Amino acid sequence: MTPFLHRELPEPLYSQLYHWIKKEIEEGRLLPGMKMPSIRQLTAHLKVSRNTVEAAYQQLQSEGYLESVPKSGIWVAEIEKSPLHPNEVEHPIKLECKPSSEVLVDFEYGNVDLEKFPLKQWKKCLSDAVDQENNWLFKYSEKQGEFALRREISNHLLQSRGVRSAPEQILITAGTQTSMALICRLLALQGHTVAMEEPGYSGVRSVFEDERCHVEPMPLEKDGLSVEHIQTSRAKAVYVTPSHQFPFGMVLSISKRMRLLKWAYQSEGYIIEDDYDGEFRYRGQPIPSLKSLDEEERVIYLGTFSKSFLPSVRLSYIVFPPSLMGQYLRKFAAYNQSVSPIIQRAMALFMQSGEFERHIRRMRKLYQRKHQALLRSIEQHMGTKVKVVGEKSGLHILLKLKGVSTLELIEKGLQKGVKVYSPLSFWLNPTPEGHSYIMLGFGGLSIEEIEKGISLLASCLHEEEIGES
Amino acid sequence: MTPFLHRELPEPLYSQLYHWIKKEIEEGRLLPGMKMPSIRQLTAHLKVSRNTVEAAYQQLQSEGYLESVPKSGIWVAEIEKSPLHPNEVEHPIKLECKPSSEVLVDFEYGNVDLEKFPLKQWKKCLSDAVDQENNWLFKYSEKQGEFALRREISNHLLQSRGVRSAPEQILITAGTQTSMALICRLLALQGHTVAMEEPGYSGVRSVFEDERCHVEPMPLEKDGLSVEHIQTSRAKAVYVTPSHQFPFGMVLSISKRMRLLKWAYQSEGYIIEDDYDGEFRYRGQPIPSLKSLDEEERVIYLGTFSKSFLPSVRLSYIVFPPSLMGQYLRKFAAYNQSVSPIIQRAMALFMQSGEFERHIRRMRKLYQRKHQALLRSIEQHMGTKVKVVGEKSGLHILLKLKGVSTLELIEKGLQKGVKVYSPLSFWLNPTPEGHSYIMLGFGGLSIEEIEKGISLLASCLHEEEIGES
Incomplete structure (x- = not known):
């Protein structure tokens, strides 16, 4: 980080520094998730006053370019498109984009395979949906969502998740976060304790916090979250990812499932089961969902098409116990459904035709091959x-x-064109251990x-070793 | 209302009554918005105990079939599809639907014209959107929404709304209610006073109430809401429909606009301008939007495609003052965009091609003709x-x-196959006056x-007269 600051210019130093950093971010030389030098470090490095650096950082924070994380430091913010400098402009205007040649391989989480996607069939469903006897196009849609789609989801869940x-x-x-906000309101969780895995999905934690819930982190054990901790908590609800803990990946053991259900029955708590990628399991027996074991209607099941189909359909669903569904319809009678029925009906047609189950089977095999390749490469190159x-x-x-920190590897990876990510934000209270993972x-x-x-990333590890020796 | 109750059956009387009313609702003989007899009336009519009627009503309320409105009575609930008896099932199962032949003309608000809708062009845009260089399909979308669509909206707003x-x-x-919930959180309105027109759009009032705002109703005058009332309130924000007051239809006068802006500047309050149907004005000069007069960034502008295009696209937008947009991006950085980019990109293409402006011009003419026909019919038949x-x-x-109550006319209309609606729910504190309107x-x-x-409805008025004479 060596900006040229000109003391002879009329522009104050802090403003020069501010513009320089802003440009570095906008032009993609400083990337989201990178840590900035501390105020003290930068002050020493640039030989300017502390005020200069502070003022520049403050301005950048207030504009959303930088983010200060308590007890962690100052980071380049995650906002993909800067509010003042859009870099996703299509024809006719073509602004300069962040050169994408810089990143050769991006291990970003959340993307799905595009090679084998049945684009033609999906387009046909979109078109057929609009062609259906189409009075519905000109009206507001069913509050609960289109019946045809709900019926298909019901069939799918029985067959694939029990x-x-x-x-x-x-x-x-319109997504898991929307689901969670509704559930918080329906269960009147405001001001109450809710439990979630530590680490766990931060997108849901943000919702809990915004809904003014008190989030109590449940430590993870080898077979999933600690049920003892829940039993001694005052949680009215717990959010869990039992099929594939996010982000650690373990499966909640059957004995813990039974104990968790028992906790819910006895305390009249609710279990919110997020089965975000339950369709993609590569080894061992499929695990029955918590919902399928629930005998007293204490499990609220969340599903999504973001992983099994496309993130861009923005389509998720909640399976409520019947009594809660009734409560929802009464309490939220004034609210319109927020997912376009065009998307809902296209998805229903896609499922009805059998394309969806075929797609999942195809993707399961494909992701399994990718997954094997990933593990094989890691073993081969990183040992x-x-x-x-x-x-x-x-x-x-x-x-x-081992022997290298997450941030070091992220930075070194970027220099070689590999983008990897820190899962640190998934901890409510980051531990030193949290700094030693990367997410692929x-x-x-x-x-x-x-x-x-993986081979490029491994070369960073080797360099590291040489550097250390 | 004469159910046959059989005292000799083992089924308790309340249960017989419950099943009978439920069936009447499910089979469409009791329609949403109809008022039920009071407990006292029904007790007397059926010669059963008060407990019997109370128990049946309570059960029906808890299942969402009936709704009790304080100080008003018990009503058949507005839930279109009963949670236990879906009546919108498509092939292969075909359940019995509410016979639609019963309603010949439905003056429901919110529907748009379907005859002249450019279905072919819209389908092409959906298809072209998916065909675009489509990496985006496989990712989560831009948090703020697709840039291409925001650019088109920006152009449209400048041209059509100044x-x-x-x-x-x-x-x-994904709709005005979603917009309002976000705004409440962004402006931290929880626990604070917000002002809105009385009567006003109840969908937004529900959001304010759910966000625990204190809603202060502002009386309406001939030229829009009373600005004096706002000046003496402690409102931090006011929600208004200045172009076409909902539901009364008056335009907020220019002098009131200026005074409202002045209030916002001086009190540092915000004006939330909902321009829900600003595109459709048939007489007189177009009125500049409040936002176009705002010199100190105190107006938040809400727009929607529900009226100007299709309710089923579920697509709305907020124009924030730049500082609030920055705050939004920071405060809600953890939240994903909830509208499918497929819909967003299709809409952007539709606008880019000029189809949208053509559609609005066509619709404005068409709605004007319908509007004239409506006024003419009313004058001719109702005088x-x-x-x-x-x-x-x-x-x-x-x-x-005049001389007939809303509910009488609604019931008489239904008997003749005309469905009209009461705007009563738009009042926070319904006045006797509120009972004398119908909404078409x-x-x-x-x-x-x-x-x-209108001719059928008019015949109900005439009957009324004969009945009275």
């Missing part, structure tokens, strides 16, 4: 320098690093890209 | 028996009734249907 749910129990939503965490399902793994999402990468990415 | 807004100030949302309220724009009008939405009706509907 969940018995009438279409009348299903609510269509004992890392440990793979959570290896039986889903679209991501964690690597536990592989859904959107080809096998070649996976192999190349 | 609003200057950079795409960077625009946030795409001085009613007074038309709010007649210069939009897709609905109110009728002020005409967007989705043909001119023939409008004429037929």
Whole structure:
């Protein structure tokens, strides 16, 4: 970080520094998730006053370029498009984009495979949906979501996840966060304690916090979250990812499942089961969902099409116990459904035609091959320098690093064109241990890209060793 | 209301009554919005105990079939599809539907015209959107919404509503209620006073209430809401529909606009301008939006495609002052965009091609003709028996009734196959005056249907007269 600051210019130094950093971020030389030098460090490095650096940092924070994380430091913010400098402009205007050649392989989590996607069939469903007897196009849609889609989801859940749910129990939503906000309100969780895995999905934690819940982190054990901790907590609800813990990847053991259900029955608490990637399990027996074991209607099941189909459909759903569904319809009678029925009906047609089940079977095989390639590459190139965490399902793994910190590896990786991510934000209270993982999402990468990415990343580890020796 | 109750059956009387009413609702003989007899009335009528009626009503309320409105009575609930008896099932199962032949003309508000809708072009845009260089399909989308759509909205607003807004100030949302919930959180309105017109859009009032705002109703005057009342309130924000007051239809006068802005500047309050149907004005000069007059960034502008395009796209937007947009991006950095980018990109293509502006021009002419037909029919068939309220724009009008109550007319209309609605729910504190209006939405009706509907409705008024004489 060496900006040229000109003391002879009329522009104050802090403003020069501010503009320089802003440009570095906008032009992609400083990337989101990178740590900035501390105020003290930068003051010393640039030989300017502390005020100069503070003022520049403050301005950048207030504009959203930088983010200060308590007890952690100052980071380049995650906002993909800067509010003042859009870099996703299509024709006719073509602004300069962040050069993408810089990143050769991006292990971003959340992307899905695009090569084998049945684009033609999906387009046909979109078109057929609009062609259906189409009075519905010109009206507001069913509050709970289109019945045809709920019926298909109900069938799918029974077949693939063992969940018995009438279409009348299903609510269509525009994503897991929307689902969680509704659930918080329905269960009146405001001001109450809710439990979630530590680490766990931060997107849901943000919702809990915004809904003014008191989030109590439940430590993870080898077979999933600590049920003892829940039993001694005052939690009114617990959010869990039992099929594939996010981000650690373990499966909640059957004995813990039974104990968790028992806790819910006895305390009249609710279990919110997020089965975000339950479709993609590569080894061992499929695990029955918590919902399928629930005998007293204490499990609220969350599903999504983001992993099994496309993130861009923005389509999720909640399976409520019948009594809660009734409560929802009364309490939220004034609210319109927020997912376009065009998308909902297209998805229903896609499922009705059998395309969806075929797609999942195809993707399961494909992701399994990618997953194997990833594990093989890691073993081959990294050997004992890392440990793979959570290896039986889903679209991501964690690597536990030895002798190198997450941030070092992220920076070194970027220099070689490999983008990897820290799972640190998934901790409510980050521990030193949290700094020793990286997260690798592989859904959107080809096998070649996976192999190349791991080999490049491994070379960073080797350098590290040489550097140390 | 004469159910047959059998005292000799083992089924308790309350249960027989419950099942009978439920069936009447499910089979469409009791319609949403109809008032049920009071417990006292029904007790007397059926010669059963008060407990019997109370128990049946309670059960029906808890299942969502009936709704008790304080100080008003018990009503058949508005839930279109009963949670336990879906009546919108498509192939292969075909359940019995509420016979639609019963309702010949439905003056429901919110529907749009389907005859002249450019279905072919819209389908092409959906298909072209998916065909675009489609990496985006496989990722989560831009948090603020697709840039291409925000750019088109920015152009449209400048041309049609005089609003200057950079795409960077625009946030795409899944409907006005979603927009309002976000705004409440962004402005930290919880626990604070917010003002809105009385009567006003109840969908937004529900959001304010759910966000625990204290809603202060602002009385309406001939030229819009009373600015004095706002000045003496402690409101931190006011929600207004200045172009076409909902539901009364008046335009907020220019002098009140200036005073309202002044209030916002001085009190550092915010004005939330909902321009829900600003595109459809039939007489007089177009009125500049409040946002276009705002010199100190105190107006938050809400727009929607529900009226100008299709309710089923579920696509709305907020134009924020730049500083609030920055705050939004920081405060809600953890939240994903909830509208599918497929819909967003299709809409952007539709706008880019010029189809959207053409569609609006076509619709404005068409709605104007419908509107004229409506006014003409009312004058011809109803003459001085009613007074038309709010007649210069939009897709609905109110009728002020004389000598007949809203509920009487609704019931009589239904008997003749005409469905009209009470605007009573738009009042926070319903006045006796509120009981003397009906609301007629005409967007989705043909001119023939409008004429037929009004003539049938008029015949109810005449009967009324005969009945009275």
